[in-house]
Structure formats: C-alpha cells, structure tokens
Amino acid sequence: MQATIGAEIRLDALTKSYGDNLVLPGLDATLGAGEFTVILGPSGCGKSTLLNLLAGLERVTSGRILMNGREVQGLAPRDRGVAMVFQNYALYPHMTVAENIGYALKIAGVPRAERDRRIAEAARTVALGDYLTRRPGELSGGQRQRVAIARAIVREPSVMLFDEPLSNLDAQLRHGTRMELAALHRRIGASSIFVTHDQVEAMTLADRILILNKGRIEQFDTPEAIYRRPASTFVAGFIGAPPMNLLDAIAESGRVRLASGTVLAGTGANGPVTLGIRPETIHLNDVGEPVVVDYVEDLGGHHVLAAHLEDGQSLRIVTPPDRRPEPGERLHVSFAGASVHLFDAITGRRLADPAPIRSEGVPA
Amino acid sequence: MPPSFAGRWTPFWLSLPMLLIVALFFYIPVYLSFWWSFTLERPFGGGSEFVGFQNYARVLSDPIFWDAAWRTLVFMVFGSTLAIIVPLILALAADRMVPLSHTARNVLIWPKGIAGASIGVVFAFIFNPFVGIMAPLNGLFPGLWNPGSDGTDAFIMLLIAHVWNGIPFNFVILLAGLQAVPRSLTQAAAIDGASPWRRIRDVQLPMIAPQLFLTFVLEFTESVVSAFALIDTMTQGGPGGATRLLVYKIYQDGFKGYDLSGAATQSAILMVFVLCLAAFQFLYLEKKVRYER
Ligand SMILES: Nc1ncnc2c1ncn2[C@@H]1O[C@H](COP(=O)(O)OP(=O)(O)OP(=O)(O)O)[C@@H](O)[C@H]1O
C-alpha cells in the first residue's frame, strides 16, 4: 500500500445540536497531519457525532472544519477525501468482498484493471486475499472487520475515521487487530481518528488522545501526559485501570490532609481540594491510615482492593499477589512516595503539583 | 424433533374450518369452472353436454377475446409497474425523512380501507370531464379529456385508479423494507462517493429485493383479477371495449350474455395464465432474491 499524505484537521468553534439538544457546544482543536488521534469519552458524549461531522454524514450547526486549510463542512462526504470504518462494519451484504472493497473505485470510475489491482493490494494488506469472492455473510467477525478496513484504505484517503471498530471483536482478536492497525497507520500515512471508550485502546494506539466529556474537550494530549498529568478529575477518573482515587481533602498551612488529619502531600493551595492518588502507588504497611476492605479482585498478577477510609471515602489499592486480603479485613496503608495530583474541589481542574510525602506524615 | 400435537387428528380439526372455506369458495368453483369449460351449459339449467375442447376453439378464435387479453396484458404491465414504482418513490422519500413524511405516512395508508367499488365511484367523479379536475384543461383545449368517449382516456383513468388503489399496501411493505436497511449502509455508500441515486440503485434496492419481489408477485395477480370493481363502477368496459379486460369480459359474457361455457372457458384460461405467471416468478425470479442481510 503506498503512503498517502495525511491531512491536518482543524476544528474551529465547531458546534452541533439536535433540536434543543446541544451535543457539541463548541470544539476547537488541531489534529496534526498523519497523526493518530484517539477520541475517548463515555457513552453519549458526542464521539460518533464528531466523527459524522468530519465525514460529512451530519451537517454542522455552526463553526468550521478545515482539512489542510480547506473548509470542508459544506462539502459532501465524497469530496472530503475521508474514509470510515463503522462499528458494525456496514459491509454491503449483497456484494462480494472484492465488490465491497472496490465499490468506491467503481463509483470514481477507476478502470477495471487498476481497480482489480488495487482491490487485491488492499486485500493483501489486511490478509484477506483468499476471501475476495465470498460475501460478508460468509465471513467471521474479524474477517468482516478486515474487509471494512480494506474498503477504507483502498481509496488512499487522507483521513481515516474509525468508530469503535474493535468493539465487536473478542479480546484476543482485538489485541491483534490493535497492533495491526497501529502498523497500518504508520504504513499508509493518513491522519487517523479513532473513536473508542476503551482506554487501553486509546493509550496504546494514540499519538494524542482527545478526551471528550459532554461534548467538551477535557484534555487533548499524548497518552503519557494524560496519564501523568490529567487536566481534571474527569480525566483522572477515566484513565488508568483501576482509575485514580479521588479523595476529598483540606489544604491548609502548606499541607493536604484527610478529615482524619493524615497528611497526604505538601501544597501551596488553601481550602477544600480533591486529591488524586494512583492505586498502584499506595502501599500496605502496619502503622498508616486504617482502611477496611470491601471487595477483592484477584487479577493473577496483582489484586485490586476496593476499600474505604474511616470517614467512608472509598479507595482502590493495587497490592502484590503474595498476600490476598479478605473482605472485611482491617489494613493500614501508606501514601508515602505515592503519585499525588491536586484538583480544585469545585471546578475539578488541576492545581499546581503537590509535593509527595517521603515517609509517614512528613511532607517533603 | 419439533413439538407435536398430542392427538393425531388435532391439527386436522384445528385447520378444518379454514380448509372448508378454501374448498367452498376456491377449489370447488375452480373445479366447476374447469368442468364447465369442457361442456356446453344451458343458461337456464336443464343439463349439460360434454363437448371436449370446442369451447376453447371457439374462445381462442374470437378476436374480441384476444383484444381483451391484449388489454389485460397492457393493463398488467403498466398497472403493476406503476403501482410499484409510485409507492416505491413515496417510500424512498418517506424513508429519507423529507418534510411532511410523517403526515404522508398516515395519509398514504388510509386508502387501504376503501373498497375498490368506492374508489371507482370517486374517481369517476374526479375525472369527470365537466366537473372533475380536468375540467379547466378541457375549457382551454376542448375535447382534450373525455373518458366517456375516448378509449385511451378511459384506460388511463382506470390505470390511475388502480395505481392509487395499490399505493397503501405496497407503500407499507416497501417502506418497512427500507427502514430495515441499516443506516450505516447508506452512510458507508455516501462516504464511498455514491450519489443519492447510486445509493438507491446499488444499496437500497438490492436490500429490499425480497419486498420488491413480494409486491411484484401480488401486484401482477392483483392487476389481472381485481380491476373488476373499478371497471364496473367507472366504465363498464367502454367506451368501445377500450377498458374491457378479461375479468370484465368474463362477467359480461357469463351474466349479461348467458354464455356460461364461454365465460367458464375464459376463466380457466385466465387462471392458468395467472398460475403460470406466479410459477415463473417463484421458480425463476425468486432465485435472484437474496434474503440474507
Ligand atoms: N440523530 C440524532 N438525533 C438526535 N440526537 C442524537 C442523534 N445522534 C446522536 N444524538 C444525541 O447526541 C448525543 C451524542 O451521541 P453520540 O452518538 O455522538 O454519542 P457517542 O459518544 O458516540 O456514544 P457511544 O459511545 O454510546 O457510541 C447523545 O445524547 C444522543 O442522544
């Protein structure tokens, strides 16, 4: 498959509403040329809507979409150089695999010989060469998925849109397809926009992740930055498995305390705050903050404990596999050396980095 | 093993009423009319005489029979084609949610509740050359429209009434088919560059092939046999036999002309024709219809 040039996509005050339902209240973002952008967000936050706007399947309410500087929001789908892979594959059931892949070329009037060559090439790229004469009804889910991808890449689009393309596959197939998609993206060079609500897909595939919450961009950054410096409690609670703990705490005289008085971090902030702590950076010890275990998930390599503090706030803790606590058991945990994040208790936005404590009760 | 009834005869008892009705109103008349087509029936009773194929020879050598047969064929081809194409266009529009499609959906279904004879009466009035919708045009171009004296006008009027009569059912069937086509398929086609017309041709029509097949089978039969009520109320076969289709000729010959054997013979021919048509559709066309989605 020859490399195409990906388009830079700019969203300029893009809004979309269905009647009174303002789904996208205003998006501004620039997606780099050839970049792999993952749009991540909970169900109903407007991910598919955004993708449909980019593809031209829905009309924008206001604002602009620019691809390589060209305004496209008024153009028909076929004039945008965009290809799309649908969640349910959307293969034409009455056409063979080859006809499915080649339909766009046929419409574009590509001569028969070249069409056949490009169909064969696209099919080879997704390892489907043997199935060209079958119909979609005679293929497995994974194979249909490949046909959908071949249908998208055969046109050598400058933008590839994926709407949760892996969600109908089983875990193993999903893993394999994920790696192939990443490789394919590097090979064909199109700008890819991939919608998912699976954070593992987002973390592994993305150059940058755009996190949507109720149609607004919470954060648009590299997976690493999103993991290390979540911009809000929403992002913090969305990324990581299990996600970050968010505790109500008080910041005063340079310290962040729990209601129990335990010092968790040093800070310059004052007043009520939300403190984020990654579950895998909390340790069990004999003298720290007491917690009661509610529930234990044994994941083989580690345990995930759902517990609660004395003031009732819940806390997730990742513990090594050597000791398996029981529900109802009283444990002590230490936040020393934990990765801590501070958020405004009201707006949920990130505050200046707090200082982690080195040992029990002593801020750095 | 599929679940079965406890009593061996239970299925028989359960289906007996239906079997009786079908026998009484379908198989016995069919049998009788085939029997009569081989006999010479006296119009006022008093015995019959077996005459072999004489009735057939007589009917088939009658130019009026061939005239009616030809008109039936023309009516069948144009009537059923239009009675599918018009609802198809309406269904495509309703499926695309053009403005007012919700209202239209309801309005289009109501005619289903009207008997053919009533439609005939209403249309005869609507197309009346002096007070109907064509009256203003007749004022401008005198004699342009007069189904009472112009055979072509009468035939067109009959066609329109028939098509209108067929709209509700075919519309509902085709719209149901279109609505079952996943939206993502037409979206995918749009992204693949297909214009709305190509999407209809390449995606939507193939996807509703089963529904189209069903409407064609029913419509072909319908157009041959059920134009009777319309003809009887609007034109009585006239003017000059222009709207005398076979069904109406059979009625005229049998009940007006008291040629019972001739009418029975023509009924038999018509039945064989409709049967062959249906057989062809099922044996040949249905193979081309894919039901998988
Ligand atoms: N055609 C439509 N008409 C009216 N409202 C719509 C339409 N499509 C989407 N919506 C609304 O827009 C909002 C966003 O929908 P969207 O499909 O973009 O969510 P999503 O993020 O893709 O969710 P999911 O992860 O479940 O697919 C929802 O509240 C939905 O009800």
Ligand SMILES: [Mg+2]
């Ligand atoms: Mg969606």
